[in-house]
Amino acid sequence: MSEVPEQARAGSLLPAGGRDRDRERARLLAGALAPGAADVRVVVVGGEPASKARPRFTRDGRTYKTDRDTQAETRTGWELRRSFRQPWTGNLALGCIFFRPDRQRIDVDNMLKHICDAGNGIAWVDDAQITAVYGVAELDVENPRTVVVVARHVSSLDRSDVAVALRPGRRKAG
Template sequence: MGLSWTPVRVLAVTDCERTDCCGAPAHAWVRVEAWSPRRAFLTSAVPFVRAAGVPHGELAGRAFLAELDVTAPPGNTDTGGERLEWPGLQVAPSIPEQSVGTPTVQMTASTLMPAGGPEMDQERARRLARALVPGALSVKTLVIPRTPPGKLRPRHTKDGHTYKADGDKEAATALYLRRAFRQPWGGNLAVGAVFFRPDRQRIDGDNLLKHILDAGNGIAWHDDAQITASYPVIELDRKNPRTVLVVARHVSSLDRSNVGAKRPRGRKRR
Protein backbone atom coordinates (compact mmCIF):
# COMPACT_ATOMS: atom_id res chain seq x y z
CA MET A 1 0.00 0.00 0.00
CA GLY A 2 1.10 3.57 -0.70
CA LEU A 3 -0.43 5.38 2.26
CA SER A 4 0.39 9.08 2.41
CA TRP A 5 -1.23 12.35 3.43
CA THR A 6 -3.12 13.33 0.33
CA PRO A 7 -4.97 16.57 -0.59
CA VAL A 8 -8.74 16.33 -1.00
CA ARG A 9 -10.82 19.26 -2.29
CA VAL A 10 -14.60 19.58 -2.03
CA LEU A 11 -15.95 20.76 -5.38
CA ALA A 12 -19.68 20.82 -4.61
CA VAL A 13 -22.27 19.55 -2.14
CA THR A 14 -25.74 18.21 -2.91
CA ASP A 15 -28.60 17.33 -0.59
CA CYS A 16 -29.33 13.62 -0.39
CA GLU A 17 -32.93 12.72 -1.22
CA ARG A 18 -32.46 8.96 -1.55
CA THR A 19 -33.96 6.79 1.17
CA ASP A 20 -31.90 3.74 0.20
CA CYS A 21 -28.55 5.48 0.46
CA CYS A 22 -26.11 5.85 3.33
CA GLY A 23 -28.41 7.97 5.47
CA ALA A 24 -26.23 11.07 5.11
CA PRO A 25 -28.07 14.41 4.83
CA ALA A 26 -25.80 15.44 1.96
CA HIS A 27 -23.23 14.16 -0.50
CA ALA A 28 -20.00 15.88 -1.51
CA TRP A 29 -18.29 15.81 -4.87
CA VAL A 30 -14.57 15.73 -4.11
CA ARG A 31 -11.35 15.65 -6.09
CA VAL A 32 -8.31 13.64 -5.04
CA GLU A 33 -5.46 14.68 -7.31
CA ALA A 34 -3.36 11.64 -6.43
CA TRP A 35 -6.19 9.42 -7.72
CA SER A 36 -7.24 11.52 -10.69
CA PRO A 37 -6.86 15.28 -11.29
CA ARG A 38 -9.81 15.26 -13.73
CA ARG A 39 -12.32 13.06 -11.96
CA ALA A 40 -14.74 13.92 -9.15
CA PHE A 41 -15.75 11.31 -6.57
CA LEU A 42 -19.13 11.21 -4.83
CA THR A 43 -19.04 10.57 -1.09
CA SER A 44 -20.89 11.29 2.15
CA ALA A 45 -20.46 14.86 3.37
CA VAL A 46 -20.61 13.81 7.04
CA PRO A 47 -16.84 13.31 7.67
CA PHE A 48 -16.09 16.64 5.98
CA VAL A 49 -18.69 18.43 8.10
CA ARG A 50 -17.13 16.95 11.25
CA ALA A 51 -13.57 17.84 10.21
CA ALA A 52 -14.37 21.43 9.21
CA GLY A 53 -16.99 22.10 11.91
CA VAL A 54 -19.26 23.88 9.44
CA PRO A 55 -22.66 23.04 7.87
CA HIS A 56 -22.48 21.00 4.70
CA GLY A 57 -23.62 24.02 2.69
CA GLU A 58 -20.29 25.72 3.46
CA LEU A 59 -18.00 22.87 2.36
CA ALA A 60 -17.65 23.74 -1.33
CA GLY A 61 -14.17 25.01 -2.14
CA ARG A 62 -12.58 23.80 1.12
CA ALA A 63 -9.37 21.76 1.11
CA PHE A 64 -8.66 18.77 3.37
CA LEU A 65 -5.95 16.18 3.96
CA ALA A 66 -6.57 12.44 4.35
CA GLU A 67 -4.25 9.45 4.73
CA LEU A 68 -5.08 7.53 1.56
CA ASP A 69 -3.56 4.79 -0.54
CA VAL A 70 -2.45 6.79 -3.59
CA THR A 71 -1.60 3.60 -5.50
CA ALA A 72 -5.17 2.22 -5.37
CA PRO A 73 -7.78 4.70 -6.66
CA PRO A 74 -11.40 3.52 -6.29
CA GLY A 75 -13.19 2.05 -9.27
CA ASN A 76 -16.56 3.07 -10.68
CA THR A 77 -18.38 0.73 -8.28
CA ASP A 78 -16.87 2.45 -5.23
CA THR A 79 -18.22 5.95 -5.82
CA GLY A 80 -21.85 5.54 -4.82
CA GLY A 81 -21.49 7.79 -1.80
CA GLU A 82 -21.37 5.31 1.07
CA ARG A 83 -18.29 3.26 0.19
CA LEU A 84 -15.45 5.78 0.34
CA GLU A 85 -13.64 6.33 3.63
CA TRP A 86 -11.40 9.22 4.64
CA PRO A 87 -9.00 8.12 7.42
CA GLY A 88 -7.38 10.94 9.35
CA LEU A 89 -9.44 13.57 7.53
CA GLN A 90 -8.49 17.11 8.59
CA VAL A 91 -8.65 20.64 7.22
CA ALA A 92 -5.59 21.44 5.11
CA PRO A 93 -3.52 24.17 6.77
CA SER A 94 -2.66 27.36 4.93
CA ILE A 95 0.63 29.22 5.04
CA PRO A 96 0.32 32.18 7.42
CA GLU A 97 1.35 35.72 6.62
CA GLN A 98 5.14 36.00 6.83
CA SER A 99 5.59 39.70 7.53
CA VAL A 100 3.55 42.78 8.41
CA GLY A 101 2.50 44.75 5.36
CA THR A 102 2.96 41.85 2.95
CA PRO A 103 -0.17 40.38 1.31
CA THR A 104 -1.02 36.96 2.67
CA VAL A 105 -0.55 34.11 0.21
CA GLN A 106 -2.90 31.26 1.04
CA MET A 107 -1.37 28.04 -0.27
CA THR A 108 -3.89 25.21 -0.27
CA ALA A 109 -3.82 21.56 -1.20
CA SER A 110 -5.17 22.39 -4.67
CA THR A 111 -1.83 23.91 -5.71
CA LEU A 112 1.13 21.92 -7.01
CA MET A 113 2.86 22.13 -3.65
CA PRO A 114 0.64 21.10 -0.69
CA ALA A 115 0.36 23.31 2.37
CA GLY A 116 2.31 22.58 5.53
CA GLY A 117 5.89 22.49 6.75
CA PRO A 118 8.75 20.01 6.35
CA GLU A 119 6.43 17.14 7.32
CA MET A 120 4.88 17.46 3.84
CA ASP A 121 8.19 17.28 1.94
CA GLN A 122 7.74 13.64 0.93
CA GLU A 123 4.34 14.45 -0.56
CA ARG A 124 5.86 17.40 -2.39
CA ALA A 125 8.57 15.11 -3.76
CA ARG A 126 5.96 12.59 -4.96
CA ARG A 127 3.97 15.27 -6.75
CA LEU A 128 7.06 16.74 -8.34
CA ALA A 129 8.16 13.30 -9.55
CA ARG A 130 4.73 12.68 -11.08
CA ALA A 131 4.84 16.06 -12.84
CA LEU A 132 8.35 15.44 -14.17
CA VAL A 133 8.14 11.79 -15.22
CA PRO A 134 4.68 10.22 -14.82
CA GLY A 135 5.00 6.54 -13.92
CA ALA A 136 8.76 6.66 -13.35
CA LEU A 137 10.08 3.58 -11.53
CA SER A 138 13.56 4.90 -10.67
CA VAL A 139 13.20 7.98 -8.47
CA LYS A 140 15.61 9.38 -5.90
CA THR A 141 14.50 12.05 -3.41
CA LEU A 142 16.43 13.91 -0.73
CA VAL A 143 16.21 17.05 1.39
CA ILE A 144 19.18 19.41 1.76
CA PRO A 145 18.62 21.34 5.04
CA ARG A 146 20.31 24.66 4.30
CA THR A 147 19.52 27.91 2.52
CA PRO A 148 19.41 27.13 -1.22
CA PRO A 149 22.33 29.01 -2.81
CA GLY A 150 22.33 30.39 -6.31
CA LYS A 151 24.98 29.86 -8.97
CA LEU A 152 27.66 32.56 -9.04
CA ARG A 153 29.74 33.54 -12.03
CA PRO A 154 33.44 32.58 -12.03
CA ARG A 155 35.79 35.22 -10.62
CA HIS A 156 39.16 36.29 -12.01
CA THR A 157 42.31 37.14 -10.10
CA LYS A 158 44.58 40.01 -11.02
CA ASP A 159 47.08 37.63 -12.62
CA GLY A 160 44.42 36.19 -14.92
CA HIS A 161 43.50 32.99 -13.10
CA THR A 162 39.85 31.92 -12.88
CA TYR A 163 38.24 30.38 -9.81
CA LYS A 164 34.74 29.41 -8.60
CA ALA A 165 33.30 32.02 -6.29
CA ASP A 166 30.81 29.50 -4.91
CA GLY A 167 33.18 26.53 -4.66
CA ASP A 168 32.60 26.02 -0.92
CA LYS A 169 28.80 26.04 -1.25
CA GLU A 170 28.97 23.68 -4.22
CA ALA A 171 31.16 21.28 -2.25
CA ALA A 172 28.69 21.35 0.67
CA THR A 173 25.80 20.47 -1.66
CA ALA A 174 27.92 17.72 -3.23
CA LEU A 175 28.30 16.08 0.21
CA TYR A 176 24.52 15.62 0.51
CA LEU A 177 24.32 14.26 -3.03
CA ARG A 178 27.15 11.83 -2.38
CA ARG A 179 25.22 10.32 0.54
CA ALA A 180 22.24 9.64 -1.73
CA PHE A 181 24.12 8.37 -4.81
CA ARG A 182 26.67 5.58 -4.51
CA GLN A 183 27.65 6.18 -8.12
CA PRO A 184 26.51 8.53 -10.89
CA TRP A 185 23.37 7.61 -12.78
CA GLY A 186 23.72 7.26 -16.53
CA GLY A 187 21.35 8.08 -19.37
CA ASN A 188 18.65 10.73 -19.57
CA LEU A 189 17.56 12.21 -16.25
CA ALA A 190 14.89 14.59 -14.97
CA VAL A 191 15.62 16.88 -12.00
CA GLY A 192 13.05 18.81 -9.99
CA ALA A 193 13.54 20.88 -6.87
CA VAL A 194 11.47 22.90 -4.42
CA PHE A 195 13.67 25.66 -3.03
CA PHE A 196 12.47 27.00 0.33
CA ARG A 197 14.16 30.37 0.76
CA PRO A 198 14.34 32.21 4.13
CA ASP A 199 13.65 35.66 2.62
CA ARG A 200 12.15 37.41 -0.38
CA GLN A 201 15.43 38.07 -2.17
CA ARG A 202 14.91 38.18 -5.93
CA ILE A 203 16.52 35.10 -7.44
CA ASP A 204 15.30 32.93 -10.30
CA GLY A 205 14.70 29.19 -10.15
CA ASP A 206 17.08 28.38 -13.01
CA ASN A 207 19.93 30.00 -11.09
CA LEU A 208 19.18 27.90 -8.00
CA LEU A 209 18.84 24.75 -10.10
CA LYS A 210 22.14 25.40 -11.91
CA HIS A 211 23.92 25.22 -8.55
CA ILE A 212 22.42 21.75 -7.96
CA LEU A 213 23.31 20.54 -11.47
CA ASP A 214 26.95 21.62 -11.18
CA ALA A 215 27.30 20.15 -7.68
CA GLY A 216 25.97 16.79 -8.93
CA ASN A 217 28.44 16.40 -11.80
CA GLY A 218 30.42 13.20 -11.31
CA ILE A 219 28.36 12.33 -8.21
CA ALA A 220 24.64 12.06 -9.02
CA TRP A 221 25.17 12.09 -12.82
CA HIS A 222 28.23 12.04 -15.05
CA ASP A 223 27.48 15.41 -16.63
CA ASP A 224 24.54 17.79 -16.40
CA ALA A 225 24.08 17.36 -20.16
CA GLN A 226 22.12 14.24 -19.12
CA ILE A 227 19.37 16.43 -17.64
CA THR A 228 16.71 16.57 -20.36
CA ALA A 229 13.82 17.68 -18.10
CA SER A 230 13.84 20.05 -15.13
CA TYR A 231 11.35 21.84 -12.89
CA PRO A 232 12.40 24.43 -10.26
CA VAL A 233 9.87 25.74 -7.72
CA ILE A 234 10.61 28.54 -5.24
CA GLU A 235 8.75 28.81 -1.92
CA LEU A 236 9.17 30.83 1.28
CA ASP A 237 9.94 29.31 4.68
CA ARG A 238 11.74 31.64 7.06
CA LYS A 239 12.24 29.02 9.78
CA ASN A 240 13.23 25.99 7.70
CA PRO A 241 15.11 26.93 4.50
CA ARG A 242 15.91 23.80 2.50
CA THR A 243 15.86 22.12 -0.89
CA VAL A 244 13.55 19.19 -1.71
CA LEU A 245 15.26 17.44 -4.62
CA VAL A 246 13.89 14.80 -6.99
CA VAL A 247 15.94 12.88 -9.60
CA ALA A 248 14.25 10.41 -11.95
CA ARG A 249 14.99 8.44 -15.09
CA HIS A 250 13.74 10.27 -18.17
CA VAL A 251 12.89 9.14 -21.68
CA SER A 252 13.78 11.56 -24.46
CA SER A 253 14.39 11.37 -28.21
CA LEU A 254 17.68 13.15 -27.44
CA ASP A 255 19.50 10.07 -26.16
CA ARG A 256 22.15 10.77 -23.51
CA SER A 257 23.09 7.15 -22.78
CA ASN A 258 26.61 7.72 -24.13
CA VAL A 259 27.38 10.58 -21.73
CA GLY A 260 30.01 9.40 -19.28
CA ALA A 261 30.55 6.09 -21.10
CA LYS A 262 34.15 4.90 -21.22
CA ARG A 263 35.73 4.83 -24.69
CA PRO A 264 37.62 1.71 -25.80
CA ARG A 265 41.36 1.91 -25.30
CA GLY A 266 43.45 2.69 -28.32
CA ARG A 267 40.69 4.60 -30.13
CA LYS A 268 41.36 8.29 -30.52
CA ARG A 269 38.62 10.85 -30.38
CA ARG A 270 38.01 12.60 -33.69
Protein backbone atom coordinates (compact mmCIF):
# COMPACT_ATOMS: atom_id res chain seq x y z
CA MET A 1 0.00 0.00 0.00
CA SER A 2 1.36 3.41 -0.92
CA GLU A 3 2.22 6.02 1.68
CA VAL A 4 -0.49 8.65 2.21
CA PRO A 5 0.83 12.20 1.73
CA GLU A 6 1.31 14.13 4.99
CA GLN A 7 -1.37 16.71 4.08
CA ALA A 8 -3.98 13.98 3.55
CA ARG A 9 -3.54 12.43 7.01
CA ALA A 10 -5.24 15.23 8.93
CA GLY A 11 -8.78 13.91 8.39
CA SER A 12 -9.02 14.23 4.63
CA LEU A 13 -8.26 11.97 1.72
CA LEU A 14 -7.69 15.05 -0.38
CA PRO A 15 -4.41 16.98 -0.20
CA ALA A 16 -4.46 20.66 0.62
CA GLY A 17 -3.53 23.16 -2.05
CA GLY A 18 -4.96 24.85 -5.12
CA ARG A 19 -5.89 23.79 -8.64
CA ASP A 20 -2.42 22.37 -9.18
CA ARG A 21 -3.34 19.50 -6.83
CA ASP A 22 -6.58 18.52 -8.65
CA ARG A 23 -5.01 15.64 -10.62
CA GLU A 24 -3.49 14.21 -7.45
CA ARG A 25 -6.83 14.56 -5.65
CA ALA A 26 -8.55 12.78 -8.55
CA ARG A 27 -6.01 9.94 -8.49
CA LEU A 28 -6.47 9.43 -4.74
CA LEU A 29 -10.25 9.61 -5.02
CA ALA A 30 -10.34 7.07 -7.85
CA GLY A 31 -8.11 4.75 -5.83
CA ALA A 32 -10.43 4.96 -2.83
CA LEU A 33 -13.67 4.50 -4.81
CA ALA A 34 -12.55 1.91 -7.33
CA PRO A 35 -9.26 0.30 -6.24
CA GLY A 36 -7.26 -0.98 -9.18
CA ALA A 37 -9.53 0.55 -11.83
CA ALA A 38 -7.60 1.02 -15.04
CA ASP A 39 -10.29 3.08 -16.74
CA VAL A 40 -10.66 6.45 -14.98
CA ARG A 41 -11.83 9.78 -16.37
CA VAL A 42 -11.34 13.15 -14.71
CA VAL A 43 -13.30 16.24 -15.70
CA VAL A 44 -12.89 19.66 -14.12
CA VAL A 45 -15.95 21.86 -14.49
CA GLY A 46 -15.02 25.50 -13.94
CA GLY A 47 -17.20 27.93 -12.07
CA GLU A 48 -19.43 27.73 -9.04
CA PRO A 49 -20.67 24.16 -8.48
CA ALA A 50 -24.33 23.76 -9.41
CA SER A 51 -26.85 22.28 -7.02
CA LYS A 52 -30.02 20.42 -7.99
CA ALA A 53 -33.13 22.32 -6.93
CA ARG A 54 -36.01 20.47 -5.38
CA PRO A 55 -38.70 19.47 -7.88
CA ARG A 56 -41.31 21.97 -8.96
CA PHE A 57 -44.93 21.00 -9.61
CA THR A 58 -47.53 22.23 -12.08
CA ARG A 59 -51.11 22.77 -10.97
CA ASP A 60 -52.04 19.34 -12.32
CA GLY A 61 -49.29 17.65 -10.28
CA ARG A 62 -46.65 17.08 -12.96
CA THR A 63 -43.03 17.80 -12.08
CA TYR A 64 -40.66 20.00 -14.03
CA LYS A 65 -37.12 21.36 -13.79
CA THR A 66 -36.36 25.02 -13.42
CA ASP A 67 -34.67 26.82 -16.32
CA ARG A 68 -31.66 27.35 -14.06
CA ASP A 69 -31.34 23.58 -13.44
CA THR A 70 -31.72 22.84 -17.15
CA GLN A 71 -29.07 25.38 -18.13
CA ALA A 72 -26.65 24.16 -15.45
CA GLU A 73 -27.11 20.51 -16.50
CA THR A 74 -26.53 21.45 -20.14
CA ARG A 75 -23.31 23.30 -19.27
CA THR A 76 -22.01 20.42 -17.14
CA GLY A 77 -23.06 17.95 -19.83
CA TRP A 78 -20.93 19.78 -22.41
CA GLU A 79 -17.92 19.58 -20.10
CA LEU A 80 -18.48 15.84 -19.63
CA ARG A 81 -18.77 15.33 -23.42
CA ARG A 82 -15.15 16.43 -23.76
CA SER A 83 -14.05 13.23 -22.01
CA PHE A 84 -16.80 10.78 -22.99
CA ARG A 85 -17.35 9.99 -26.66
CA GLN A 86 -20.22 7.71 -25.69
CA PRO A 87 -21.85 6.74 -22.39
CA TRP A 88 -20.13 4.08 -20.35
CA THR A 89 -22.07 0.95 -19.45
CA GLY A 90 -21.80 -1.29 -16.41
CA ASN A 91 -21.03 -0.36 -12.82
CA LEU A 92 -19.42 3.00 -12.19
CA ALA A 93 -17.92 4.91 -9.30
CA LEU A 94 -18.44 8.67 -9.11
CA GLY A 95 -16.45 11.03 -6.96
CA CYS A 96 -16.84 14.80 -6.87
CA ILE A 97 -14.97 17.53 -5.09
CA PHE A 98 -16.99 20.73 -5.07
CA PHE A 99 -14.86 23.81 -4.56
CA ARG A 100 -17.33 26.47 -3.46
CA PRO A 101 -16.60 30.22 -3.70
CA ASP A 102 -18.27 30.96 -0.35
CA ARG A 103 -19.56 29.37 2.83
CA GLN A 104 -23.20 29.28 1.71
CA ARG A 105 -24.96 26.18 2.99
CA ILE A 106 -25.55 23.91 0.01
CA ASP A 107 -26.04 20.18 0.46
CA VAL A 108 -23.40 17.94 -1.08
CA ASP A 109 -26.07 15.41 -2.07
CA ASN A 110 -27.84 18.06 -4.18
CA MET A 111 -24.58 18.93 -5.94
CA LEU A 112 -23.99 15.20 -6.56
CA LYS A 113 -27.53 14.83 -7.94
CA HIS A 114 -26.77 17.64 -10.40
CA ILE A 115 -23.69 15.77 -11.68
CA CYS A 116 -25.62 12.47 -11.84
CA ASP A 117 -28.41 14.00 -13.90
CA ALA A 118 -26.06 15.99 -16.16
CA GLY A 119 -24.10 12.81 -16.98
CA ASN A 120 -27.15 10.75 -18.02
CA GLY A 121 -26.77 9.75 -21.66
CA ILE A 122 -23.34 11.41 -21.84
CA ALA A 123 -20.92 9.86 -19.34
CA TRP A 124 -23.17 6.94 -18.37
CA VAL A 125 -26.39 5.56 -19.78
CA ASP A 126 -28.26 6.17 -16.53
CA ASP A 127 -27.16 7.23 -13.05
CA ALA A 128 -28.53 3.90 -11.72
CA GLN A 129 -25.16 2.51 -12.88
CA ILE A 130 -23.35 4.40 -10.13
CA THR A 131 -22.68 1.86 -7.40
CA ALA A 132 -20.08 3.88 -5.46
CA VAL A 133 -20.24 7.60 -4.75
CA TYR A 134 -18.24 10.16 -2.79
CA GLY A 135 -18.80 13.89 -2.53
CA VAL A 136 -17.04 16.56 -0.56
CA ALA A 137 -17.43 20.33 -0.37
CA GLU A 138 -14.32 22.47 -0.08
CA LEU A 139 -13.73 26.22 -0.12
CA ASP A 140 -11.80 27.96 -2.89
CA VAL A 141 -12.86 31.60 -3.14
CA GLU A 142 -10.58 32.37 -6.09
CA ASN A 143 -11.14 29.24 -8.22
CA PRO A 144 -14.56 27.63 -7.71
CA ARG A 145 -14.88 24.39 -9.67
CA THR A 146 -15.98 20.79 -9.55
CA VAL A 147 -13.53 17.92 -9.96
CA VAL A 148 -15.45 14.91 -11.29
CA VAL A 149 -13.91 11.42 -11.20
CA VAL A 150 -15.58 8.49 -12.97
CA ALA A 151 -14.15 4.97 -12.84
CA ARG A 152 -15.24 1.43 -13.58
CA HIS A 153 -16.47 -0.15 -10.36
CA VAL A 154 -16.64 -3.77 -9.25
CA SER A 155 -19.71 -4.55 -7.17
CA SER A 156 -21.84 -7.57 -6.40
CA LEU A 157 -24.77 -5.48 -7.66
CA ASP A 158 -24.35 -5.84 -11.42
CA ARG A 159 -25.62 -2.85 -13.43
CA SER A 160 -24.54 -4.07 -16.88
CA ASP A 161 -28.20 -4.48 -17.83
CA VAL A 162 -29.02 -0.75 -17.48
CA ALA A 163 -28.19 -0.03 -21.13
CA VAL A 164 -30.55 -2.80 -22.23
CA ALA A 165 -33.37 -1.64 -19.95
CA LEU A 166 -33.13 1.90 -21.34
CA ARG A 167 -33.17 1.17 -25.05
CA PRO A 168 -33.41 4.20 -27.36
CA GLY A 169 -36.91 5.61 -27.31
CA ARG A 170 -37.53 4.65 -23.67
CA ARG A 171 -37.13 7.29 -21.02
CA LYS A 172 -36.21 6.89 -17.41
CA ALA A 173 -39.19 7.38 -15.11
CA GLY A 174 -39.01 10.47 -12.90
